[in-house]
Amino acid sequence: MRSSQLIRFPLKHYKPPGYLKPPGNYSPLDGVEERPAHPGPSRTARHVSPTSQPGNADSRSIILSQDCSLSSAKIFKNSEISRLRKELASTKDLLALPRLSSVQEIKEQDGSVRKALLLRETLKHDDKSTWSPTVTELVEKGTMAVAPFDLTLEYDYWSYAEIMSAILPEQENVEVPQGFTQVGHVLHLNLREHWLPFKYLIAEVLKDKNPTVRTVINKTEDVGSQSQFRTFPFELLVGDNDLNVVQHEQDCEFHFDYARVYWNSRLETEHRRLVEKFQPGQMVCDVMAGVGPFAVPAGKKRIFVWANDLNPHGYEVMEDAVQRNKVADFVTPFNKDGRDFIRESAKQLLEAEPVTVTIQPKARREKKRKADGSQEPQTQPQAPAQVYNRPSVVDHYVMNLPATAIEFLDAFQGVYAGQEARFEPQTSQKLPMVHVYCFSGHSDNELDDHVDICERISERIGYKITPEDRVDGSGNSAIELAIYNVRLVSPKKQMFCASFRIPPEVAFRK
Secondary structure (H helix, E strand, C coil): CCCCCCCCCCCCCCCCCCCCCCCCCCCCCCCCCEEEEECCCCCCCEEECCCCCCCCCHHHHHCCCCEEEEEEEEECHHHHHHHHHHHHHHHHCCCCCCCCEEEEEEECCCCEEEEEEEEECCCCCCCCHCCCHHHHHHHHHCEEEEEEEEEEEEECCCCHHHHHHHHHCCCCCCCCCEEEEEEEEEEECCCCCHHHHHHHHHHHHHHHHCCCCEECCCEEECCCCCCCCCCCEEEEEEEEEECCEEEEEEEEEEEEECCCCCCHHHHHHHHHHHHHCCCCEEEEEEEECCCCCCHHHHCCCCEEECCCECCCHHHHHHHHHHHHCCCCCCCEEEECCCHHHHHHHHHHHCCCCEEEEEEECCCEEEEEEECCEEEEEEEECCCEEEECCCCCCEEEEEEEECCCCHHHHHHHCCCCCCCHHHHCCCCCCCCCCEEEEECCCCCCCHHHHHHHHHHHHHHHHHCCCCCCCCCCCCCCCHHHEEEEEEEEEECEEEEEEEEEEEHHHHHHCC
């Protein structure tokens, strides 16, 4: 039996200790019918009918239990276990099941307990023709004995995917629901319609199989469908009715009510990718900052950030995150409309008093050995302090509101009107880079998506940008265009990040 295979035996139903019987005369088998199972823990399975409701569809009322008649190598000396385990593994005589240790205990008739190694399914204790030469030799030497072993694999053994494959109704070309995100202790589902009749069962098993999950919710409508703050309607499926979470990302800690702010754990890699483009001492304006997944980690890198969000609660959470993560010297939260923030931030930064942040290095202490052999602490020469002066112009604008961010780009027209002397070619300072997130249709030809994005950007800034305006392209390389494929949101919806440098014709427009 290969390690990727599962032992297959009929499933059983049983009621575990502590099972809370639902109100009325409901039985765990009510509305349950026999059906052929998916490849999984058994050839035969049962599934809850689509009429199941919370309170009468506890996941543990449908338990996958398999009694497996196997063979084991009974070890006479515990000191030999490690050596024999390696030897039998090298000859592929051990049972290879995921998440199951090959070392088990076997009870003797006199009540004593010995260690035993589980052997492959095809090796029979009462049929020496199935033994390998290694097993035969070890038995003849008296190192071990081959004995029967009854193994029971119950609900706790099986993974979420294995359980779902066994108990959900089979649907052609439809996979077991796997798409979910976790924010703190909350697991967020976005179930498709055909799985909704089984949503409580799915949620219960997911909660059981993820120890850090206390609450499972299902999104009932799209993000932003009922709120301009990118929150979404949801239903509580199982667990605590508590969405106050603690989320960690890029060595930062955020505390927020998930029902009142936007957070997407799937964007952690993208948050990191963009923050890595910023250099210490640069000035970043985060126009739609949310609770600060770009801003706070950037502050830890000693990057100056003005971070804005329209959501008052998001602003409060960001203020808390700034203090909690000790980045107040570098990150300043704002609570404004994004378009107003773009127009006002550039002007306010030019007029603001200079800000200097000095970071004193931590003193290093090393032990110096005395003549008598003992040691005493010795302070090493201190490294020079690091000094950061906040720039008076913006190096990067971040606009992470993919549904509508492109519509805000018109605010950059004239953003530095009359300030030509501050930028190239009069100085070494370049005009800001803009990193705008957006959705496109996910066409078969990605160039079509890039053309679409460039046309939408061009319309808003009043200046033509094309996919050829890359650094190595045949167009205007000064634009430094880069369109990055962030993630596939749905089969017909792709998320992109379009980065470009504001053209002088746009920034200085009167």
